[in-house]
Amino acid sequence: MSQPDGGADDPSPSPCLSPPPPPVAWPEDGALTREWVAGLTATLDWCSRSLPADRLPDVLPAALVQRLVLAASVILHREPNLVRVDPRPDQAVVVVGDVHGQLHDVIFLLQDAGFPSDDRIFVFNGDYVDRGAWGLETFLLLLAWKVLLPNSVFLLRGNHESKYCTSVYGFEQEVNFKYKGQGPQVYRKFLRCFEDLPLATIIAGCVYTAHGGIFRGTIVMPSKRTKKGKKGNKYKANSTVDPTLMKLGSLDELLKARRTVLDPPWEGSNLIPGDVLWSDPSLEMGLSSNKERGIGLLWGPDITQQFLYTNNLKLIIRSHEGPDARDKRHDLLGMDSGYTIDHHVECGKLITLFSAPDYPQFQASEDRYNNCGAYIVLNPPDFATPVFHSFEAVKPRPKANPYYDFEDVIDSDEELNLGAMDDGSASS
Template sequence: MEASDGPLALPTAAFDASSCLELAAQLTAAAAEAPSALPGRVPAAYALGLLRRVERLLKAEPTVVQVHPPAGAEVVVAGDLHGQFHDLLTIFAQVGYPDAGRLYVFDGDFVDRGCWGLEIVLLLAALKAAAPRGVCLVRGNHESKYCSWVYGFRAEVMVKYGATDAKQGELGAEGGLGRRSGKADSVLRCRPGTLAPSFPAAARAAQMLPLAAVVAGNTLVLHGGLPRAPPRRATRRSLPEDELTLALLADIAAASKGGDDPEPDSREQRLAVDVLWSDPCAQPGVTAGARPGDVGVLFGPDATEAFLRDNGLSLVLRGHEGPDARTLRPDMPSIDGGWSLDHDTPCGRLYTVFSAPDYPQFGQPRYGNLGAVAVLAGPRYDEPRFVQFEAAARPPAQSFMPTEETEADLEAAEECLGGSRFGDMSGKPANGPEQQLAAAVAASRMTRRMAAGRQQRRRQQARQQHR
């Protein structure tokens, strides 16, 4: 479908296939133009109305969604997309859009790194609104306050839909990140006196996303990996270190979705952190600290086998790791083909699916990898068939990621993410002593996490240079 002239109007009734295709056409046309062209095709009021509709749908969903395909239908599981909108369109061109005979599970990390995360969010939201039971959106670690700040999504939304105190000279004549002004990271450090409402709306919808989906009672889809069992004893200061056993599926279903930014030292949110950040490994057992700061776990084939057996499952599909991550873990299979078989056990298998080809869109090195989706068919829906694809042609674009983090970035993170100017993701300031104390604690955590992330990236760069 070709894009029509003039801006879209939000459907007054329910979304349908036609309105989704019309939105896809307008988003495709806007992606070929300057970022500032998006509101002329998809107005901010349309985006806000759509995101609010989907937020209500997601809020009503449980932490673990049960997907029951109708007889004869297939289920397509897509991995990380990371703002590569044109590759999402390639998936639909090769496999088909959602319909009565084709359900979709999107396994998180819709945004960041690539420069069309907002387009992906809007199109997936429209598909969800059109077919709430036919499209399942699962949360990834990048659907969080921290990652969307550091890896570009917040800056992307600000450039495309505006921020009241972002100076046009800093944004650049074509909506890029201030390349002409020499302030490549000015949007990152922009302090939102009144935040453009589209970003808080997207953030509120993101924190309502379920953590996992179970397809036909046999296949578990989640973003990162299998979580630790919930702590039986914990305080605000520490969590017990001896509980390195995996949770049951019932524990995941009973857990919180994690809030706007899941914290590993929160008793209520640690399970969500593990689901979003954990990784499989080749060594047996369960080890804390898949990422710096005791974030997530590493779990071996024996742990996967026990989890499958104890929960009556036969397949786990997860995302989270692209070719860059696997380069640093030579003991694990390559994911250059868009998927990898990580654990093959007597009770079932665990695969990683990555749907962002030629990753990353910006930065070096580029890995030239294929993308892939897993297609599940009845009756058991536990034997995936992988459809691979090459990267689609991309229009010229500029990155929304900061080129570096400085002390000014950390100060901005403290003020805007945890402090009085950002508040609770609704755009409202944090008023009152209790809110201000919570904001200060969140800012302190954010500063530590940004510093830990910076140190991890430096170690990765050093390893790559050494190789």
């Protein structure tokens, strides 16, 4: 089997060309600075190129990792499911799609777009981990930016920020390999952080962003009343939600959804997060179950028009589909440039944005997609005219081994093994 570019005929990294940096320490005064984040970036880059992966704790101690994850989790937990991002007239907003552990491409993207600052807001649309070899480092870097600039960096959840996906697509194995005996404890900290990630943003009142996209409303069936006998309340209403009945959800329902659920199946009050993270657009009109994935929705241009019109919006920016997924979607455009415009309706557009170039890092087929990644800049005053920036992968990638069996695992999340979840396992 041929190796992908930047693959691993030799699993060891290239020899150290310079002395290892000192272990990263939390600032004495407890406050992160731009210099500290820049130093962390340089250290992570150096480690990926010059240090065996299981030596990462020598430079990035587990205690430091857990402290950074906890600090970010505290901030994320305070944010609502639907975050209102209201830039000033002199601020631009950068929207980023899936990055999937491709650390060096993320470092380039931040440099190319202009780092987060008081003048430049970033919205990341999920899928920070899995598939790539540096999911841990990638997510930590973005968490550091969030802690440094909580009002200029917004991190949304993707479908891969879950226990199910990370056990199948490599992130759990990556953390356990890099941190050995402390791996399970560190991994649990990441899972708790995933629960705190918001689900969507509305930017400047006119742009909706979410990883998968649109969601159905909850249709509550008639209540059954059972005896309760507590505090004088003789009965308790047990209402149910029928996921097969389809109507477009409201932003108010999104705000009230329970986002702490980590894994499918999403039912009842958990139905909306499942849709937001897993749904896909279609050229077929209406709402329907996403049978290919086994979770979420398919929605057509008429639903995009309805969602934009009802909520007085002009754009939907979602992610979730890379070149491998689009290779199987003959009804929609490919992902060669890192973005597609899937619906163009009277009220505006639906855009799919993917920011991991030359993806996936590891794959079984001989032909690589060699796709570009992309990010979007939304400029004042209207913020509704997307400026697309495509970019190629940083090459050569440092040598690395995959943390999942990419020959046996499905390539594009096109289906979900809910039976495996019921059994408490996670296999494809």
